[in-house]
Amino acid sequence: MTGRLAVLVAGSLLAGLILVSAPAQAAPTRMWADLAVSREGRVWTEHLTRPIFATSTRWVPGDVRTRRFFARNQSGEDARLSVAVRVFDRTAWLSRGALRMFLRVDGRWRRITFAGRTGVGNLRVRAGEVVPVIIRIRMWPSATAVDAQRSMRFVVKLRLTEERR
Numbered sequence: 199m200t201g202r203l204a205v206l207v208a209g210s211l212l213a214g215l216i217l218v219s220a221p222a223q224a225a226p227t228r229m230w231a232d233l234a235v236s237r238e239g240r241v242w243t244e245h246l247t248r249p250i251f252a253t254s255t256r257w258v259p260g261d262v263r264t265r266r267f268f269a270r271n272q273s274g275e276d277a278r279l280s281v282a283v284r285v286f287d288r289t290a291w292l293s294r295g296a297l298r299m300f301l302r303v304d305g306r307w308r309r310i311t312f313a314g315r316t317g318v319g320n321l322r323v324r325a326g327e328v329v330p331v332i333i334r335i336r337m338w339p340s341a342t343a344v345d346a347q348r349s350m351r352f353v354v355k356l357r358l359t360e361e362r363r
Contacts, residue, residue: 232273296345
């Protein structure tokens with residue numbers, strides 16, 4: 199197995215939307231990717247087809263919303279799963295503190311506090327192992343109506359690479 203970008207999760211908090219997609223495989227026959235994702239842990243695909251947060255979601259001060267999806271190592275061998283988030287925060291929603299974002303992938307919550315790229319986790323996953331990826335977003339209770347008009351986009355990247363012994 200070679201290292202490759204396997205899953206890309208992108209979201210816009212203006213609409214409370216998170217989408218998951220995977221790069222297309224250029225192969226004449228269908229082959230499963232080494233990394234699969236699932237919304238509930240039962241049906242596995244190369245990408246999620248519906249948003250994790252409904253597009254009709256409206257954020258008001260005090261809101262806390264948690265969503266999760268699952269990643270599964272289908273490579274047939276132990277591997278490393280790295281998780282990173284990249285935030286595009288042109289309206290300074292996150293950096294002002296009006297919105298709090300946390301990701302959990304290895305039993306620990308990590309707060310994302312600034313725009314740019316942040317490594318969230320790097321964990322060993324056995325062949326066939328399923329790992330939950332949890333995203334929690336909280337609009338701070340003291341956020342103003344102006345804060346509720348802000349928007350932010352973020353991308354969560356999952357990468358499965360060969361386990362080094």
